[in-house]
Amino acid sequence: MKHYYCLAFAFFLSVYTLSAQEIQKIDSINAILVQNSSLKTDSLLVIFENNLKAAQKIDYKKGIGESYKNLATTYGYEANGEKRVAYNLKAIRIFEENDLKPQAANLYGEMGYGMKRDNMERAEYYMNKGLKMAEEGNYKEVLDRTYNNYGVLKEMQGQLDSALYFYKKGLAIVEERKYTKGLPYSYSNLAGAYGQMGNFDLARDYFYKAKAIREEINDRKGIAENFTQIGEVYMAEGKPAVAIPFFEKSLPIARKEDYRFLMQYTYQQLSEAFKQMQQTDSALYYFEKYAVFKDSINSLETTKQIAALEIEFETEQKENQILEQRAQLAEKDLEVRRKNTYVYGSLGLAIILGLLGYLIYTRQKQKNRQLQKENELQVALAKIETQNRLEEQRLRISRDLHDNIGSQLTFIIISLDNLNYMLKDTGQEIKDRIVAISSFTSVTINELRDTVWAMNKESISLIDLKNRIEALIDKARESNAKTQFEIQLQDSEKHFEFSALEGINVYRIIQEAVNNALKYAAAQTICVKMKISDFKYKIVILDDGIGFDINEGKSGYGISNMQKRANDIDADFKISTTVNKGTKILLQSKLEKITM
Incomplete structure (x- = not known):
């Protein structure tokens, strides 16, 4: 008998270990990010379909729902809207029936994002539903992506301030979680919004930051998107000739990844670019390719089938709610009958319970x-x-x-x-x-x-400051044609930014130095040098004017004002001058070691 129990226990243990291994394998496959995968969509479909069967075999609900969701996402890249909606609805049923709230919240957001081109009203409905669930549960792994996707919906409706608000909320959570794979989404979304606002340089910077990370993690679909997006920025600037090479880089990657929506959109952009350049043959060629994709993706029959699936899903949900309400009413009726049966015999107990209640x-x-x-x-x-x-x-x-x-x-x-x-x-x-x-x-x-x-401005970029200084020099040239001006900028930190206080004080010091050189020094040449390295700065303003004896104490309010502004931003300020040999003004970060 004892030997029999040992065999039974060993069998149970082996079955349990096997199931745990199966679950771990199913979860690891479902964790594959479709967009970051180097596999084609056909291969991904086979992988997720086999994973679905494995999850169904052991009745692993979470694995079944996640497999449905991944199949829906993959069909979305293939531009199969009908199957995308069908599999998403199957996944939602699994998640809601088994109280998998984080997964349900995430999928509602993904459904809303997937419908953004088809039906914005329904897209916002699903997005808000997912966002509400995620915020109530504080599911940060869901909120970062949902905030970003909701920002996309706002951007598509021209609500750029709202879009920036949600993009920044999503980026804050991504950075808090140190989720590197999520950074490209946030950067690309911010870039798109800034591009529409006319801040093209900042938009390009964010797109290049996103592309750099996607190259590191081999996110081929994302790289293709970034090439198209950079091209869009140049189009918005009115530079179609510069935009075309970026669109052409995107197409082969999107074609290899079978990313049909992106191919359709990129063909449309190429057609518009050649049209603006008045190259009608090329414009017509790409427009015909765009039309073929558009017809295959947005057919009327597919739209009807998607709507029918949604109606079926909502009808099923309402029927389930009615059944639940009937069950609740039956249960309440039974409870009333029981109370009536024992009411007289347990009156005293009811009074005590009432008091306690x-x-x-x-x-x-x-x-x-x-x-x-x-x-x-x-x-x-x-x-x-x-x-x-x-x-x-x-x-x-x-x-x-x-x-x-x-x-x-x-x-x-x-x-x-x-x-x-x-x-x-x-x-x-x-x-x-x-x-x-x-x-x-x-x-x-x-x-x-x-x-x-x-x-x-919350902060002032190096580009903003350089543009402001160039505008100052242009005005100075207009007022004094005899003086030669020179600006030298050495920048090893592309994304260096001053705080608003630093930016205005640095600009004022340069402005005061240039004005003094023009008014009092009779300078023939004025040079402004700036170097940024290791997120520190060094600025030198040189002139070959008459100079002055600094020991005489007649420097006036201009130099004292410059010194005070440097102190306000915790920077070093030095001035050296000699009579008839010009003046040199130095402004730099504390403990600066930059050589120029």
Whole structure:
């Protein structure tokens, strides 16, 4: 007998071990990301169909649902909308029937994303359903992708601010999870939104960041998407000739991966690019290819079948709800009958239970009130903190306006008073004064614009600052044609950014140095050099003017203002000058070791 029990236990243990191994194998196959896979869609379909059979064989519900979902995603890349919807609905049934809420939330979001080209109203319905479930459960592995996909829906509807909001929320979760494979989605989505807003350089930077990661993880479908997207940015800039090579790089990859939606869209973009270049033969050639794909993908019959599947799914859900309600009513009816049977015999017990219930209810109600008060207190504290931050921001802005604009407005007032006094003897001098005041007012307005420019940005990119400096130099050239200007920028950090405070103070220091060289130094040549390395900066402003003796203490307010601005951003500021040998001004990050 003892030997029999040992054999039975060994058999049970072997079956359990085998099942665990099967489950692990099924989960590892379902974990394959369709978009990142180097396999063609035909191969992926065979793999996921076999995985579905393996999961069904051992009745592994989660594995069955995930296999259906992966089959739906793969058919989506093949542009088979009918099967995509059918398999997604099968997966949803499995997830909901077995209380697999994270998987259900994720799939509702994926269904909404997959329907974005067919029916935006239904797409938002499914997306909101998935997002609500994910937020209630705080499923971060679902929220990062769902936020990104929801941003795509907003972008397609032209709601770019909302799209950026959801893209940034998705990126924050991806970075928090350190999920490298999710970064390209966030970067590409942000790039698309910035491109539509007209910030083409920033859009391209994000697309290249996404492509670099996708090359590392061998995400061929994603690389094809990025090539097409970079081409789109150049199209938006009105550069079809530059865009065409990127579209042509995308097509062979998309064709090899059997990514039909992307092929269709890229053919359309190529047709439009050649059309803009007035190369009608090529434009017609690619338009015909686009039309063939469009007809095969968006047939009326497929649309009807998808709608029928959705109706069938929703009808089934409603029927299930009706059955559940009937079961609940039957159960309540049975409960009432039981209570009526024992009501007289257990009256005393019912009274005691009622009292206990009332006490529990009262206590719970008090607890809920306490929680509500605590929540209200937290909200109030958050509002106070927000108000304090806004107040600090207003103070910083007011100080900046006072320092940069106040003194100049005072000068204008004094000049106007003097002008009023001089009107007694009208002459050329009065006219000259009026012109001088008008010019000074223009300078004041420009400085105000510079301040507002910095206020409207959370950060200032190197490209933004360089453009601003070039605009300053262009104005200087107009006012003094005899002086030669030069700008040198060495950048080893493509994505270097200044904070708004750093950016405006660095710009003001350069502006003050250039203006001083023009007004007082009689310089023939002015050079602005900038080098960025290891996320630190070094800026040098050189002129070959008359210089001055810095030991005489007559440097004026300009140098002290530059020194103060450098201190405000915790930067090193040095000035060296010699009479008749020019002036050199150095601004750099603390502990900077850059050589120029």
